[in-house]
Amino acid sequence: MIPTLLANEWRALLRDGRGVMILSLGALLAVVATWTAASTDHRERLGQVAATESARTAWLEREADNPHSRAHYGDYVFRPSGPLAGLDSGLQMVTGRSIRLEAHRQNAAVHVPHREASSLLRFDRLEPSTVLNLLVPLVLVLAGFGTVASERESGRLRLLRIQGARPLSLLLAKSLALWSVGAALAVLVIGSHLVLAKGAAATGPTVAYFVLHLVALWIVAVLVACVSSWARRPGTAAGVLLSLWVTSAIVLPRLAAMTADAFLPLPGRDAFEAAMREDREKGLDGHNPRDERRLEVERQVLEEYGVETKEELPINLGGVLMQADEEYGNQVWDEHFGDLEDQLRSQSAFAGAFSFVNPLQATDRISMAIGGTDLNSHLAFLQQAESHRRSFVKALNDEDAFGGAKTGERGWKADAEFYASFESFRFEPRSLRETLAGQSVELFALALWGLGLTGLLLHSARRLERGGSL
Amino acid sequence: MIRAALGLELRTLVRSPLRVLVLILTLATGVFVVVQGQRDVGRWHEAIEAARTEQEESLSEARAFFAADQLGPEDRPWVDLSKARWQDWYAATRLVREPASLAGIAFASPEAGAVAVRINRFANPLVAQGTRIENPELAAAGGLDLVTVLALLLPLMMLALGVEVGGHERASGILPLVRVQSGRDRSWLCARCIAVGILGAATGLLLVAVASIAGAAELGESIVFGGVVLAYVALWTALLAGVALVARHPSQGAVALGAAWITLCVLVPAIGVERAASLAADDFGLDLTVEARDAGQALEDLEEEALFSALLERFPDLADQVPEDRSTASGTARAGLRTVALEERTARREELGREQTSLVRRMSVASPAVAFTRALERLAGRDPEAAREYRRAVVAAAADRMQGYIAASWSSDPLGVDDFERTHAATPGSIESRVSLPWGELAILFAWTLALAGLAGFLSRPRSRRATVAGLGGALRTMPNPRPAGVSRSTR
Numbered sequence: 001m002i003p004t005l006l007a008n009e010w011r012a013l014l015r016d017g018r019g020v021m022i023l024s025l026g027a028l029l030a031v032v033a034t035w036t037a038a039s040t041d042h043r044e045r046l047g048q049v050a051a052t053e054s055a056r057t058a059w060l061e062r063e064a065d066n067p068h069s070r071a072h073y074g075d076y077v078f079r080p081s082g083p084l085a086g087l088d089s090g091l092q093m094v095t096g097r098s099i100r101l102e103a104h105r106q107n108a109a110v111h112v113p114h115r116e117a118s119s120l121l122r123f124d125r126l127e128p129s130t131v132l133n134l135l136v137p138l139v140l141v142l143a144g145f146g147t148v149a150s151e152r153e154s155g156r157l158r159l160l161r162i163q164g165a166r167p168l169s170l171l172l173a174k175s176l177a178l179w180s181v182g183a184a185l186a187v188l189v190i191g192s193h194l195v196l197a198k199g200a201a202a203t204g205p206t207v208a209y210f211v212l213h214l215v216a217l218w219i220v221a222v223l224v225a226c227v228s229s230w231a232r233r234p235g236t237a238a239g240v241l242l243s244l245w246v247t248s249a250i251v252l253p254r255l256a257a258m259t260a261d262a263f264l265p266l267p268g269r270d271a272f273e274a275a276m277r278e279d280r281e282k283g284l285d286g287h288n289p290r291d292e293r294r295l296e297v298e299r300q301v302l303e304e305y306g307v308e309t310k311e312e313l314p315i316n317l318g319g320v321l322m323q324a325d326e327e328y329g330n331q332v333w334d335e336h337f338g339d340l341e342d343q344l345r346s347q348s349a350f351a352g353a354f355s356f357v358n359p360l361q362a363t364d365r366i367s368m369a370i371g372g373t374d375l376n377s378h379l380a381f382l383q384q385a386e387s388h389r390r391s392f393v394k395a396l397n398d399e400d401a402f403g404g405a406k407t408g409e410r411g412w413k414a415d416a417e418f419y420a421s422f423e424s425f426r427f428e429p430r431s432l433r434e435t436l437a438g439q440s441v442e443l444f445a446l447a448l449w450g451l452g453l454t455g456l457l458l459h460s461a462r463r464l465e466r467g468g469s470l
Numbered sequence: 471m472i473r474a475a476l477g478l479e480l481r482t483l484v485r486s487p488l489r490v491l492v493l494i495l496t497l498a499t500g501v502f503v504v505v506q507g508q509r510d511v512g513r514w515h516e517a518i519e520a521a522r523t524e525q526e527e528s529l530s531e532a533r534a535f536f537a538a539d540q541l542g543p544e545d546r547p548w549v550d551l552s553k554a555r556w557q558d559w560y561a562a563t564r565l566v567r568e569p570a571s572l573a574g575i576a577f578a579s580p581e582a583g584a585v586a587v588r589i590n591r592f593a594n595p596l597v598a599q600g601t602r603i604e605n606p607e608l609a610a611a612g613g614l615d616l617v618t619v620l621a622l623l624l625p626l627m628m629l630a631l632g633v634e635v636g637g638h639e640r641a642s643g644i645l646p647l648v649r650v651q652s653g654r655d656r657s658w659l660c661a662r663c664i665a666v667g668i669l670g671a672a673t674g675l676l677l678v679a680v681a682s683i684a685g686a687a688e689l690g691e692s693i694v695f696g697g698v699v700l701a702y703v704a705l706w707t708a709l710l711a712g713v714a715l716v717a718r719h720p721s722q723g724a725v726a727l728g729a730a731w732i733t734l735c736v737l738v739p740a741i742g743v744e745r746a747a748s749l750a751a752d753d754f755g756l757d758l759t760v761e762a763r764d765a766g767q768a769l770e771d772l773e774e775e776a777l778f779s780a781l782l783e784r785f786p787d788l789a790d791q792v793p794e795d796r797s798t799a800s801g802t803a804r805a806g807l808r809t810v811a812l813e814e815r816t817a818r819r820e821e822l823g824r825e826q827t828s829l830v831r832r833m834s835v836a837s838p839a840v841a842f843t844r845a846l847e848r849l850a851g852r853d854p855e856a857a858r859e860y861r862r863a864v865v866a867a868a869a870d871r872m873q874g875y876i877a878a879s880w881s882s883d884p885l886g887v888d889d890f891e892r893t894h895a896a897t898p899g900s901i902e903s904r905v906s907l908p909w910g911e912l913a914i915l916f917a918w919t920l921a922l923a924g925l926a927g928f929l930s931r932p933r934s935r936r937a938t939v940a941g942l943g944g945a946l947r948t949m950p951n952p953r954p955a956g957v958s959r960s961t962r
Binding site for chain 1: 506579601603605609621731737755830
């Protein structure tokens with residue numbers, strides 16, 4: 001029965017001019033979005049590689065140099081695109097693209113070129129994730145709002161019942177028909193992406209991304225079929241479903257962001273930087289001024305080498321002091337940036353709780369995570385860049401201290417070979433397992449939605465059997 | 471007729487709890503985001519206050535040294551306030567960007583840079599960051615401020631209130647009766663849409679008034695703000711009327727209005743965002759990072775002749791102050807050229823920024839939602855052009871400071887408290903956020919309204935003419951039957 005009803009639904013959809021138009025428009029949007037996003041993603045990847053190479057060339061061209069001068073000269077790292085950024089660019093449009101790594105400072109990621117088009121950044125980007133997460137559900141709403149309500153209005157529903165169609169089979173077939181429309185568009189999007197990525201697409205994340213959208217589209221399809229079965233008229237179903245779409249796609253994500261910011265505000269930049277500056281100067285406990293720390297390190301080094309004065313040291317005390325100061329600074333950064341990171345994650349968790357009322361939001365968040373373009377991936381990039389900065393500055397300070405210079409010998413230079421031995425920063429994206437583990441709340445919410453709507457489908461079938469409607 | 475229609479709409483509104491809920495939700499969200507906007511403006515003022523406090527601390531410290539006849543703090547013997555470099559350091563003037571009175575309405579605009587920059591020879595507005603630390607996840611959600619509420623939710627509210635206009639009359643057979651009673655069914659439908667528009671305008675203007683009072687906006691600004699909102703409401707009213715004139719059934723009207731809203735507020739802007747992403751795809755700011763750093767390093771190797779020639783080309787007033795022994799002045803000359811390089815980088819960045827602005831302008835023509843958003847951001851002084859103007863002011867102030875610094879460095883006389891005060895006073899302390907009147911966007915909204923009204927008239931006229939003749943006859947013939955089949959076909 002279900003295959004027959006399913007085939008019938010498809011036939012009806014293809015016979016209806018509006019159905020064909022909606023499907024064609026959906027397919028066109030899917031292909032265009034995938035193509036443009038792939039092209040942008042490709043250029044971004046090339047740009048990132050070129051920028052990284054440019055920084056590397058500049059680093060190598062300086063040749064022999066004083067290590068501390070080189071630590072101030074610093075290095076730049078450029079944010080690479082997420083593994084599936086061509087499908088879901090996530091937060092990449094609003095996060096900084098470059099970080100300067102230098103001595104004494106943990107810098108933030110800066111340069112967000114899109115901000116010059118700020119009036120547009122309030123809107124979503126036309127990319128595969130927008131198509132699958134927002135527009136395909138809309139296609140399902142437009143194609144399916146009358147799937148049961150029209151049958152009822154025209155009297156065909158009664159005819160189907162007389163012919164022996166069970167309400168559950170009918171609703172399942174209608175849900176499956178709608179879902180198969182969505183699944184076909186998902187296949188089109190992901191197939192186009194695989195073709196355009198020319199084999200460079202990561203298999204695991206792509207499969208996870210596909211499965212995620214199949215589940216999300218099932219939720220939407222069942223919801224559309226249920227609302228249509230509850231509505232007395234197709235117009236009511238259209239109104240309810242379009243309102244639900246607008247609420248889930250446009251209103252709730254913004255409301256979630258705004259309430260998260262209102263209830264868990266972040267510190268202002270000035271206050272944040274002033275607090276760090278103060279801790280850096282006064283000491284973490286407020287009783288450890290910098291100069292006292294410096295004298296303490298000096299005393300320890302002199303004792304270690306068994307000498308009375310700095311001039312007698314076989315090493316460059318400046319390098320040791322510099323590294324001690326770095327390590328102290330790292331504690332300060334860890335405390336303040338750690339707190340900030342916790343606050344960012346709290347805000348994210350707060351916004352993530354909206355997944356329980358909005359399945360599109362749950363899908364969007366999981367989709368970004370799989371794409372490697374979510375908040376956790378961004379924070380992982382910042383952490384890895386900072387970790388690279390610390391090892392890079394430590395290597396320079398160690399060379400300054402123990403590479404051959406004596407205390408006060410400011411003109412001493414390490415050779416080019418030493419600097420060439422520094423490896424470029426390489427970002428290691430989080431594994432799929434780590435990524436999914438970080439989205440357990442959203443996955444749970446999506447599972448609840450799936451189960452809840454399947455329950456609603458059964459309930460709607462019983463209701464249909466009794467002839468109830470809105 | 472409009473009065474009668476307005477009465478009907480108000481009665482329908484009061485009788486329908488769902489419609490009242492929609493209206494209350496729109497108003498409540500609007501008021502809530504106005505409050506949030508004022509909080510954001512409060513944070514902006516705090517940042518300015520913090521910058522000014524730091525400035526005063528630095529100035530007071532230096533003045534105390536001058537008063538005590540000291541060159542600097544005792545524990546930092548290298549500090550010498552009779553030298554230009556230390557005067558420049560202590561005369562830590564902050565050039566702040568004051569928020570416009572309506573800044574709160576667009577608080578969800580992406581942060582466009584700093585609002586307070588310390589002006590000295592190292593000032594660089596291109597890397598200075600904004601006052602707030604943004605959570606990228608929340609920023610990517612698009613934000614919910616009054617601009618969003620008015621651009622996206624207000625039209626939705628109007629569509630929800632007017633979704634059945636036209637379709638309901640036709641489906642329930644009321645239209646022939648209207649025609650018989652007044653002879654003008656189109657006017658009745660338009661009057662109903664205008665009544666919905668009046669409700670939308672009242673809601674919008676109420677939120678405009680709340681935001682204007684909260685931000686203490688001037689009357690002129692509030693009037694322009696209200697005018698933009700009215701123009702936007704008029705556009706959606708025209709769209710509503712267009713659909714009402716042709717919809718045969720409420721469901722058809724609902725789908726048509728939903729599709730129009732989605733196309734204008736989601737799809738077309740989405741194409742613009744994609745294009746913006748494409749324009750900036752390979753821009754990793756190399757000019758601001760690696761190239762800027764290396765250009766600074768390259769200045770060290772510049773020949774003395776070329777160095778001074780480039781500097782004097784930019785700062786010709788310094789020509790007669792160059793010391794005879796140029797080698798003693800080359801350090802400051804290099805510093806001057808770094809500022810020149812900053813000016814060039816800023817100009818190049820402005821060019822790139824203008825490409826994006828031009829894209830937004832083009833998208834404004836294609837989507838009234840973008841035009842409206844841009845109009846309000848300009849009115850709030852939070853558009854990229856306002857940020858660019860501030861950056862230009864910072865660079866100009868930094869260049870002036872640099873010129874003064876070079877002149878003072880090249881002078882052999884030790885500097886005193888008067889020079890210090892002059893250095894500080896020569897730098898402007900604040901600039902107002904640029905508020906531009908959105909005439910272009912208003913014209914776009916007006917053109918859209920006219921086009922939609924014209925299209926609605928065009929779509930409905932031939933059918934209506936036929937309907938008036940056939941419908942009137944049909945209605946008269948079948949008066950006892952409230953839904954004559956012939957009449958209903960003819961009105962389609």
